[in-house]
Amino acid sequence: MLMPDTSVITRLIARYRAQEHCVLAAPHDESARRRFEDTAYTLCVLMCERTAREALLAAERYVGRRIRQGTQTVGEGAASGGR
Secondary structure, eight states: OOOOOHHHHHHHHHHHHHHHHHHHHOTTOHHHHHHHHHHHHHHHHHHTOSSHHHHHHHHHHHHHHHHHHTOOOTTHHHHTTTO
């Protein structure tokens, strides 16, 4: 299965958390809620999970695992000739 770049997931996690705080601070703000739901949906799609909470946890595990392993992302190996 193809997985997204960790920098994309990291930015998406940060956006999700920031928007979550906005929705909690202003629960009746429809535009904030729509942005939050759009971000949650994107996270679900990228992480192949059915709920935003599961997707967020999967994303955090994925980013943490990739950082600990020092795994190259797609394109890094090709840019250096695969070495």
